[in-house]
Amino acid sequence: MKKSRFFRRRLSPPIIISGNFLLLIIFGTLLLKLPIATEHSISWTDAFFTATSASTVTGLGVFDIGSTLTTFGEIILLTLIQLGGLGIMTFAVAILMLFGKKIGIQNRIYIRDSYNQQTVGGMVKYVRLILLFVLSIETLAITLLSIHWIPIFGWRDGIYYSTFHVISAFNNAGFSIFPENLIPFVGDPIVTIILSSLFVIGGLGFFVVMDIWNKKSFHHWTLHTKMMITGTLLLNVIATITLFLLEYNNVNTIGDFSVGNKILASYFQAVSPRTAGFNTIPTGNMEEPSLLFTMLLMFIGGGTASTASGIKLTTFMVIVYATIAYFRGISEPHLFGRTIKTEILLRSLAITTVSLSTIISSLFLLTITESIPLFPLAFEVFSAFGTVGLSMGITGDLSSIGKLIVCLVMFMGRIGPLTLFYLLLKPKKESYKFPYDQVHTG
Template sequence: MYISFIHKKRRVTPPVLIASSFLVTIVIGTLLLKLPFATTIPITWTNALFTATSATTVTGLSVFDVGSTLTLFGEIVLLALIQIGGVGLMAFAVALLMVLGRKVGMKNRIFLQESFSQQSLGGTVKFLRSILAFVFVTEGIAFILLSFFWIPEFGLKHGLYYSLFHVISAFNNAGFSLFPDNLMGFAGSLPVTLILSSLFIIGGLGFTVVMEVIAKRSPKQWSLHTKMMLAGTLTVNLIAAFLLFALEYHNTKTIGSMSFGDKVLTSYFQAVTPRTAGFNMVSIGDMESSSLLLTLLLMFIGGGSASTASGIKLTTFIVIVVATLAYFRGMTEPHLFKRTIKSEIIFRSLAIAAVSSMLVFTAFFLLTVTEKMPFIDLLMETVSAFGTVGLSVGITGDLSPVGEWIICGVMFLGRIGPLTLFFMLIRPKKETFKYSYDRVHTG
């Protein structure tokens, strides 16, 4: 009896390619960080995997002090993972093809279209060139500016290196720092606050938004997405900064003992960093419970689509809020900036929020089983991992191996997006018929 196998050629979809590129980067990073000369002390395979995942997903959570545990080689590996994770491995691969003079095929163009949320295939390669140029020019300018302040403080060699490391970490919203207390030693520093916060705000806006603002100087020409991101970012950041300033004003463990000017700067920094940056200028564990709750919300919301940020995305949050307000006003179609928001966008936003909430709840529940730690600490760790933020109350290094694996999974899914996983597992079906309507009681 003959058994024949029919091999069907399966098309690799962009979501699968995106997830695979991150997995490949994480595996390579794990192997490199496990090399004897990558660390000053031996680390476990789980620690290496956790660090590689955190860097590739530009999270910033760490089970050890980066500055004292990693050697120069290990830190360079970390930087490479952060840069690749922020822009995307496949984007760099396509860029390499262009440098070598090779033709960029249709599959790669489709991938770029999916990765950077482009409406059409036309101009994707040119768009990638613009993105890479913008990334390196922005990081270069910030590196020069920060060096002016850190070279006098740390000397030429360390000043340059610290500036380079933190600029790349900030622009890619990673939150890794070479200082044991992160950026707490620079609380109230105007140059450090403005330079680094500007980097992760720009990185969190999304490449599509940045490129459109550069190409179209008049706000009247901007798309609805760009207007929502810019207005939403400004509004959320100002509200968060004011609330944190008020909530922490008398807290001597955070900003209470600072001068008024330093309080303003530090409050501003701590308000914008939960949008997936992960740096901190105050001890997160010493913040008021109300401030931690606000930080949780900001981490869950995250930054912009096609950016170095994660979370459910700011535009998703805005669409849900606008749709909810429209329902209470009796409107059949919500609109914003004189533009109507399609129902499919509302459904997608609700799906993203629902799936993300289920992911966070499931991971948080598992951590409460495997880790004997305070409730709020584990919740902070879970949401921080999902939003690829990196803020922690200090329990990351105390997680069990199982807990580290759980957080690794959350960081990975948070970076590629929960819906990407669903699109990989479930093939969308077109409706060929409709059932009759019936009433469902809700609320």
């Protein structure tokens, strides 16, 4: 007992969080290798890749889920997605609360770090609200989608397909049991709106949703919530219009659709990279400018303390506003009547630098191990880091080493750049300052 407590004190929250994800991946790999989990035998590499993709809520797949996994295997996949999306610590605390156990300060710290918060106060209450919110949203969405799909697929399949895709969508996973993902439903507004709403809400972040729920007025929202809502709306509109114009005449995607379906498909493909991974048009058939723009969206990602990854929308907005402020001669950037701290600027710069370094390093390794063109490889790496799941169709063609590299990128993308940084270096605050001097830049 004393030894266990000693290790718990010595292990930092980033190590615990990363270790939990790693254990989930290993456990998922072992379950997916069971004979009852697959229709035919799969390799250990493919089982590990699939477990990693599900646990990190990515959605990249090396085989067709619907024809390879049995119902048992699909349920294992869904469990990994739900645990990976909300966090293992959230479920662990929920189980402790269910049995009336006391939640210690150490577990509260783990929850705080899992959701990237500043204080441990109210963490247990937030976990309770998060679980209630998730169950309510998923139940409502499953009901609505079932009403639409039961007449098409029948009672059993209609409810099952709805449950699978709702959980996958809300957790921003992008896994589908349909061979062509959601391409058959490209012109279906009900499927498009329900599933896209799920990964938009899931990508906002739980604390943003709670802030909106508790404070009905925009004026009373926190700066983070205001940035997430305005940034999400603005980016989604810009992305929809951009993809609509770029793909308008592409007969391999939306060129032959009616104007209404073109808008619907463009909207879905605009919000999916943040970071859901579903697609209603063939990703590999998109124009190169559209693919490059999608890579940017995947890099930006969703919100902090959400089921999404990427550098996060607020990080991107802070860097943009800081750049604008510099050119306007403003020493401290401000937004919505609030000044952004220098600490936040440095944090955003660190996140972006570590993220780009991870992507470039991984892409460099893949160009050595794979005989695949650079552009599809780059798209795959951006998708893996953003835990998106969109692909140009090369995932299954990767070598075993290539798959392991992509697994590492998915893992890094899910635990977050700063968690990765804390694992590599133990930060400490300096108690002294050096004299200033001039450095020429630009």
